[in-house]
Amino acid sequence: MGVLQELQRKGLVREVARGGFVSPFGYSCVGGPYGSVSKCRTFAIKRMICDEAIAMRAREVGANLIEETEVFSCNFDANRGFWTLKTSDKRIFCCRMLVLADGSNSRLAHTLNIVTEQPTAICTRHYIESDTHDCTDDGVMFYTPSVLPGYSAIFRHYNNDLYLGTYLLPGSKVEHRHLSRLEAEIVTSYDPVRKALGKSFKWKDLMKTAPLRIGGVDKSYADNLIIVGDAAGQVDPMTGEGIHTAMVAAKIAANLIQEMFLSDNFSSQNCAIYHQRWMKNFGSDFVYSKWIAKAVVYFPFIMDALCVVGIRRGQAFLDEFGLIMTGVKPKLEFLRPKYVFPIGVEIIRQIFIQKILRRPPITPDYARSVLRRNKKARN
DSSP, X not given: OOHHHHHHHHTOOEEOOSEEEEOTTOOEEEESXXXXXXXXXXXXXXXHHHHHHHHHHHHHTTOOOOOSOOEEEEEEETTTTEEEEEETTSOEEEESOEEEOOTTTOHHHHHTTSOOSXXXXXXXXXXXXXXXXXXXXXXXXXXXXTTTTOEEEEEEOTTSOEEEEEEEOTTOSSOGGGHHHHHHHHHHHOHHHHHHHOSSOOBSSOOEEEEEXXXXXXXXXXXXXXXXXXGGTOSOTTTOOOHHHHHHHHHHHHHHHHHHHHHTOOOHHHHHHHXXXXXXXXXXXXXXXXXXXXXXXXXXXXXXXXXXXXXXXXXXXXXXXXXXXXXXXXXXXXXXXHHHHHHHHHHHHHHIIIIISOOOOSSOOTTHHHHHHHHHHHO
């Protein structure tokens, strides 16, 4: 559709040229230029800008865009094979095919009893004003033991605004209700973030939170209906990221809908093909993401080993790590001999360093103070 190219032309995106991650023990693997080996480019785009650009481009190529209204009910007439939608401004729409992409809470999918499970993860978003911070990296992820398998991250945007966010995923010792305390702790007690923010940073807005439905739902279809994106749980359980996978699913959905109109078959059995296709494309990888996410909670040495191997291997490893973590490549890539052997050896070395020699971490677990306060409050 040329959306990215148009955003680049307008200067509304920032290419991630220098990035990496900090491990639970405190090893730092940050390099650049990102993508110089794999040729895969990554961009930081503010969600509002991205969503609006896609919507406007869709309208330009023929979509009927209806703004500032909300669908509050939808009913299916099985005899006619039509959906009837009622909106908040009392308009009524009818359609043969309904695509639900109403986010992680997925109110409509819940109302129709297609999606029954609740979101199990949460993320935060904060912006720091441009030119008030000291960050020179474009994107860095920060792992700390008590937050694993979740993490915090910073990304610089086109106007030098700095994004700071935290992803709490299933398995984290920190509870969702302690997020504001956790973020206060990371900016005051965690050296890698403190150094990036500097002494005179200014918040641009208040912290915002959003639920995450991760790992895929059991059923993302019904008669004349498919569910796409966060509503279908198309979010990686290891990273909490879902924009890339949602776009892949949307393309799968668009191609299938075209096939259905040509065959005039919108049955549940035909819509199930969509579920099968996205599961085959990327959904099956979520199983391995869940395994890895559980493993790193009990064995943080895995992330430490990845970081140390990354330091040794340089940008080639960072590029590959980025491709795997963003879902471009499957998690099973980590089991290739060129990775599994050096990572395995380094895990053993990290166990020796941290458990036998008992060396203190380079960066202490900033989330522990949050857990201690919570424990005192309970007592």
